[in-house]
Amino acid sequence: MALHGLFSPFLVTAPSRMAIPSSNAPKLCASKPVQCITTPVTTTDHDQGSASRRNANYVPSFWDYNVVKSLSSNYDEKKYEMQVEELKEDVKRLIHAETDVPLAKLELLDSVHRLGLNYQFQKDIKQAIDRICEADSQLGNDLHSTALLFRILREHGYTVSQDVFQKFTDETGKFKANLGEDVKGLCSLYEASFYGFQGEDIMDQAKAFASEHLKNLLQGNLSPIMARKVHHALDMPLHWKLPRVEAVWYIHTYEQEQNKIPNLLKLAKLDYNIVQSVHQKEVSKLASWWVDIGLGNLPFARDRLVEHYFWANGIVSGPEYSAFRDMATKVICLITTVDDVYDVYGSLEELKLFTDYVDRWDITEIDKLPMHIKTVLLAMFNTVNEIGYWTMRERDFNIIPYLRKQWANLCKAYLREATWYHSGYKPTVEEYMENASVSIGGLLMLFCAYFLTADKITVEALDFIDKVPSIMWCPSVLIRLTNDLGTSSHELARGDILKAVQCYMNDTGSSEEVSRKHVDDLVHETWKILNKDLLGSYPFSEPFLSANPNIARTSQTFYQYGDGHGIPQHWTKDHLKSLLVEPFTLNE
Incomplete structure (x- = not known):
């Protein structure tokens, strides 16, 4: 197999350059004004007296967590071990x-x-x-x-x-x-x-x-x-x-x-059913965690535990990587909840405090925050420490300094967007994508995919990942663009900053149809760069290599027809039922 150490101009080592290095994409023009729709719904936070807060009015989870906790299957791996091995040997003979x-x-x-x-x-x-x-x-x-x-x-x-x-x-x-x-x-x-x-x-x-x-x-x-x-x-x-x-x-x-x-x-x-039984046990355990931690009861945040498990499962689905899916699902739940704190609930002053506490990794002054935000911050700290303990025990490596840096980078990106929103600022496409490709959370998820699946964590690989190579940046861009194509109208209606489509409209004066076509073209161009990156030589191997395109595939699955994450639609439900509930019928 011929491998090439190819790093395109897409390689980003600092958040100071544009995140869409597409030489074939239409060039950006000077800014022209476009009206941002802002019709936020507000609610009253009883922790803060009469403070008025936005509420995105997300639809509740359609999952009954008591049912999720009881998911079970007859397709135990040990029960079918001999039959599987016989079938595998038969297929191997065909292959050879x-x-x-x-x-x-x-x-x-x-x-x-x-x-x-x-x-x-x-x-x-x-x-x-x-x-x-x-x-x-x-x-x-x-x-x-x-x-x-x-x-x-x-x-x-x-x-x-x-x-x-x-x-x-x-x-x-x-x-x-x-x-x-x-x-x-x-x-x-x-x-x-x-x-x-x-x-x-x-x-x-x-x-x-x-x-x-x-x-x-x-x-x-x-x-x-x-x-x-x-x-x-x-x-x-x-x-x-x-x-x-x-x-x-x-x-x-x-x-x-x-x-x-x-x-x-x-x-x-048979293999699908056996792996499904593994996934059922995992999501059942996570449902208990989610109910106990209480974040699903926050009035402003998305309750999407099972959908977040689907994210983690999409990134690395192999049955032997249960530990990754367990901890990655928890991280993705926190990413979404923290995102809702910044996008929907927190005041700008509260968000500055939250970001400062995460950046310094110090919660001694946490009582300056209202109860809901304090709860989220403590959940983040506790979960990071839990993951750090597992990594120290199982991999003999202290990952917490690296993980807290990733969280700080994410919260700083969230804060920048919140500052734009509260000041009414309309970012250019370059400004937006430079920041939004971090704020989408893909880099943090991929970072977790490395150290939670690697047999041996190395400083060399962590240093390489910390520079955000193209093979990681491209999937983050793809998550951002596909998310924006599927959700931007809904997010603007609740009172959010301009997304990629609207930024391009604002920059160029183009129609929404033309701008959506431009963003879709960028999706295709970014995949081309990622395709070449996947032939590169890196200080890491599988399953992390495949995790990079897989995280982009997960995003495209969620947002293929609209917002299948914030408002889980029929295609999301169908995928989740197939993944977790509906085994194939076998002719015994």
Whole structure:
């Protein structure tokens, strides 16, 4: 596997430069005024007499925590251990079997990945890909096999050039028109195009060409299963989907395939159910913690324990990383609650005190704060100490000095936004993204993903992470942009600062439609940078490497159709039920 130490100009070591280094993005223009909608709802804080405070009126959790605490499953790992091992050995034989049809092997590897089993066969898959690469001349010249191989190679960190698609272009460099009827090839080309890098013009053309023709083919007479696959791809590309979310859809789809492999399907269902039973135990324990800590009862804050578990699970879902999901969920709960303190509840003076206490990591003067804010601050300190104790005991490393610095950086970013809001200041896109890519909380979550999953924590890796390399900054930008595309109208209505869309409108005088298109383009450009970053060489390994794109995928899952976090909509509920409640039916 060829790895490259590539750090694009996107590398940020200080919060003084713009966080959207897209050379292909439209240039920003001089500021023009745009009206910010501010219609906050206020409430009375009885701790502070008649002090008037905002209230975002978030909808309550739709989860009954007594039910969450009682979640259980019959799919205990020990009970099915022998059956799983037998099925795994059968799949391994298929992966390693000699074949005269390399395309069939590629499709098998793709199915293993999309069924959620990639983590079970990592070494086997690498060996199979190496053998295919050695005999790639046998793959043929069709679009489907070429695009599938390209995607699988980049998906697994191998170096492959976009030039493999030149044979499908004409003398003008455009994709040949006759490819427009090859629905299977177009689907593969479309999925492959999302693994492109900045400056790869062929991949940009591939994305536009495949997208246009797939939309046209949907108006024709595709078979039901092929139409379903095309709809699924156009809804969100595979590269942007969470592996366990994709596994649910693909298991149902694979079940309908005529050439399905029964034992592979059975293993996928059984594995999903067993891992689900692990996740049920984890979220059940967290529900007890959440009820006991009492933050879900704060009148101004979002009660989203199960959704926050979904965030942590999306970042690292492997069953062996329970400790990460437990502590990361607690951190994400605190990030959201602290965010609501700054965005909704606290006065500017209170927020300055809160930020100062976190920066100095000193709560001796905590009684200057009202009860609700004091409760949040104490919960933060206690949780950080709990995580620090675990890390000292299990990893022999004192992580607290590093973790408190991350919290201080986050609270300073929150305070800057609160200062903008209270002064009525409208930031430029550069100012907004420089700060908002920190205030979204992604960097703190990723920091936790490193030290809570690493077998050995090293100062070298922590120093590297502290400089916020591109591989971490890109996902934070993606969380910010996808969040803004899904939530900005709602947040403005409650009385918040301008978001990325409105900042661009203010900077350029563009319409909301044009500005949303610009922000969406930045999402695509940022993914291109991240794609290249994922081929880099770093002082850390899995699962932290995959955690970086996974956190962006989680955000895109939440905000795909709107605010699936602040106002959990049907797609969020469906994902959570699949993840935690609904096992697959097995034909015993």
